[in-house]
Amino acid sequence: MDDGITLEELQLAARNHGLPLESVRDPITPAGLHYLLIHFDIPAVDPRSWRLQVGGLVERPLELSLEDLRTRSARTLPVTLECAGNGRVLMPPRSLSQPWLTEAVGTAAWTGTPLAPLLAEAGLGEAALEVVFTGLDRGIQGGVEHDYERSLALDDAMRDEVLLAYAMNGEPLPVQHGFPLRLIVPGWYGMTHVKWLRAITVVSEPFTGWQQEHAYRIHRSEDEPGVPVTRMLPRSLFAPPGIPDFFDRSRVVAAGPCMLEGRAWSGFGPIVRVEVSDDGGETWADAELEDDAPEFAWRGWTFEWNATPGEHELLCRATDAAGNGQPASVEWNLGGYCNNEPQRARVLVS
Numbered sequence: 001m002d003d004g005i006t007l008e009e010l011q012l013a014a015r016n017h018g019l020p021l022e023s024v025r026d027p028i029t030p031a032g033l034h035y036l037l038i039h040f041d042i043p044a045v046d047p048r049s050w051r052l053q054v055g056g057l058v059e060r061p062l063e064l065s066l067e068d069l070r071t072r073s074a075r076t077l078p079v080t081l082e083c084a085g086n087g088r089v090l091m092p093p094r095s096l097s098q099p100w101l102t103e104a105v106g107t108a109a110w111t112g113t114p115l116a117p118l119l120a121e122a123g124l125g126e127a128a129l130e131v132v133f134t135g136l137d138r139g140i141q142g143g144v145e146h147d148y149e150r151s152l153a154l155d156d157a158m159r160d161e162v163l164l165a166y167a168m169n170g171e172p173l174p175v176q177h178g179f180p181l182r183l184i185v186p187g188w189y190g191m192t193h194v195k196w197l198r199a200i201t202v203v204s205e206p207f208t209g210w211q212q213e214h215a216y217r218i219h220r221s222e223d224e225p226g227v228p229v230t231r232m233l234p235r236s237l238f239a240p241p242g243i244p245d246f247f248d249r250s251r252v253v254a255a256g257p258c259m260l261e262g263r264a265w266s267g268f269g270p271i272v273r274v275e276v277s278d279d280g281g282e283t284w285a286d287a288e289l290e291d292d293a294p295e296f297a298w299r300g301w302t303f304e305w306n307a308t309p310g311e312h313e314l315l316c317r318a319t320d321a322a323g324n325g326q327p328a329s330v331e332w333n334l335g336g337y338c339n340n341e342p343q344r345a346r347v348l349v350s
């Protein structure tokens with residue numbers, strides 16, 4: 001880390017927690033352990049008066065209650081969500097924002113109604129280019145007051161797996177995860193999954209809201225337009241073995257065979273390989289992948305580690321079917337996005 005974190009970063013970190021890494025052992029993250037990222041305030045919503053407005057370039061604008069949405073066809077998908085800023089603090093000089101290390105991730109079973117049939121019912125206008133998703137939350141970022149809203153290109157919005165989700169792990173959405181309704185776009189970084197949805201608007205021009213135009217771009221300075229952040233790059237995490245030191249979270253492990261357990265994911269197709277290093281990334285060995293490779297959720301893996309006495313640095317890295325991997329170091333960008341460098345843990349074996 002370059003220097004100490006600021007009080008403002010600490011304030012954000014205390015509001016938005018990460019996944020306790022031991023929960024990597026759970027294929028489905030309990031809702032209370034799923035990471036959280038809330039830019040502004042959690043809005044107060046009365047589900048009886050709440051309505052979703054579907055409008056813009058559509059032939060028949062719709063106004064839907066939660067009941068209307070719950071009676072439509074439903075689909076449940078396990079989906080891994082990861083904040084695009086995961087790893088930000090490990091990419092100095094860091095951008096001042098939520099100071100994530102490696103744990104801004106979680107996997108829930110999201111239940112909702114598919115978006116595409118709803119848009120088809122509303123009747124897309126000829127000039128439809130993008131779909132804008134607007135949340136109920138409003139605040140100021142970068143000096144600009146705005147609702148939290150993001151858009152998707154029409155093709156991305158019309159994919160089968162895109163859901164308007166009203167349940168998480170079989171329960172109504174917890175308020176912090178978007179009650180009563182959120183967007184789920186499997187494979188994409190967290191910012192895409194707009195929470196507390198109030199409106200879906202079909203537009204004919206590229207959407208230029210703050211969270212689209214300004215935030216979530218890979219660039220080295222504000223003057224460069226940069227590339228928008230979209231799908232998740234591959235990443236793998238392991239549940240840290242042994243027992244932790246309270247203060248620095250380093251691990252103590254007994255010498256001998258030690259089963260490492262982890263999960264890996266990517267927004268560009270299934271994970272095809274996971275490797276582990278116990279010498280700080282000098283040498284690597286293949287982990288065993290679980291047979292089950294869910295399309296949009298992390299894939300489990302195990303590695304039988306022979307823990308030899310001394311100090312070790314454990315790392316793991318994943319490769320996806322599209323050939324993307326986890327480089328030893330990722331090129332710096334202004335927002336501290338998409339840092340998928342391998343997870344590291346210091347382990348003392350005795």
Ligand SMILES: Nc1nc2c(c(=O)[nH]1)N[C@H]1C(S)=C(S)[C@@H](COP(=O)(O)O)O[C@H]1N2
Pocket residue numbers: 034035036037038039040081082083084106134135136137148176177178189190191192193194195196
């Ligand atoms: N309306 C709204 N949606 C939002 C956000 C937000 O602040 N407001 N944060 C986004 C970001 S940056 C992330 S990483 C995910 C986090 O989802 P979670 O808190 O359910 O894990 O929600 C996204 N959707």
Ligand SMILES: [Mo]
Pocket residue numbers: 037082083084085190191
């Ligand atoms: Mo995020």
